[in-house]
Amino acid sequence: MTSKRAKIVSPQPFKPTKQQLVEAAGKTVPDVIGPDLRVLFCGINPGLYTAAVGHHFARPGNRFWPALCRSGFTERLLSPFEERELLSLGLGITNVVARATTSASELTREDFVEGGRALKAKVRRYRPRIIAILGVGAYRQAFAQPKAMIGEQTERIVSARVWVLPNPSGLNANYQLPDLVKLFRELRQAADKYYREDYRED
Numbered sequence: 356m357t358s359k360r361a362k363i364v365s366p367q368p369f370k371p372t373k374q375q376l377v378e379a380a381g382k383t384v385p386d387v388i389g390p391d392l393r394v395l396f397c398g399i400n401p402g403l404y405t406a407a408v409g410h411h412f413a414r415p416g417n418r419f420w421p422a423l424c425r426s427g428f429t430e431r432l433l434s435p436f437e438e439r440e441l442l443s444l445g446l447g448i449t450n451v452v453a454r455a456t457t458s459a460s461e462l463t464r465e466d467f468v469e470g471g472r473a474l475k476a477k478v479r480r481y482r483p484r485i486i487a488i489l490g491v492g493a494y495r496q497a498f499a500q501p502k503a504m505i506g507e508q509t510e511r512i513v514s515a516r517v518w519v520l521p522n523p524s525g526l527n528a529n530y531q532l533p534d535l536v537k538l539f540r541e542l543r544q545a546a547d548k549y550y551r552e553d554y555r556e557d
Contacts, residue, residue: 368436371407379406383453387411387438388481393445393546394428395483395515397474399452399459399490399522400466406455410435411448416525418532419489425532426539445550449477451493459522464496471497478513484553485546486515490522505538507545516549518542 371379384401396419404414412419413435424432433440441447451470452462474497478486488494494517495503500510508517520538521530530538 368434369408371404375407376403379403379455380457382406382455384409384411384450384455386450386477387441387446387448388477389442389447390481391445392442392447392481392483393550394485394487394542395447395449395477395481397486397488398448398450399493400450400462400470401453401455402524403455403457405435408435410438411450412523414525417523418525418535419523421532422523422535422539425536427543428539447481447483449474451488451490451497459490459493467493467496475513478515483515484549485518485542486512487518487520487542489520491519494519506541518545 380403382401384406388395398411398419401411402414405411420433420435423429428446429441429444438448451474452466453470453473456462470493474486488497491503491505494508495501498510498512500508503519505519505521508519510517520542521527521535523530523535
């Protein structure tokens with residue numbers, strides 16, 4: 356199915372209407388991506404709220420932006436509408452599956468496998484040092500790693516090191532914000548370490 360590019364991309368925060376949420380199904384959200392990123396964060400797929408506003412992790416209650424700030428990736432709490440500021444920090448955002456759905460449970464195994472192939476292509480093109488996939492189930496299905504657990508993985512995606520973090524959605528009751536902050540901080544510390552090591556090698 357041909358996906359629809361989200362038409363609403365505004366620097367000013369706004370709340371989508373019910374009709375906009377309905378119309379967001381199947382839309383995609385532009386990646387926040389550039390060459391040689393320190394960390395490329397990879398969500399499962401956009402929810403309807405995120406697709407309606409055209410910015411990543413935008414639904415109220417999502418813990419991605421607070422975890423990013425409290426773990427030291429950003430100096431202040433960014434709004435989803437400020438997501439392009441991440442590029443200057445060597446950070447980016449994409450998704451395993453591009454199209455928006457009401458719930459990730461609507462996605463099929465084929466969606467994840469196809470998304471894994473697309474993510475590999477992005478890694479080849481943009482060469483991020485680390486891919487951080489925000490959802491262990493998505494990683495397991497997209498890359499045929501059924502026993503994968505949260506944390507750093509031994510496998511790589513092309514040349515990129517791989518970390519798996521919990522889904523930061525507010526619906527994920529298994530991980531509260533302090534848990535997410537701890538895991539994000541571990542990733543940041545590792546990313547800083549790898550960056551220093553790679554810089555010396557270069």
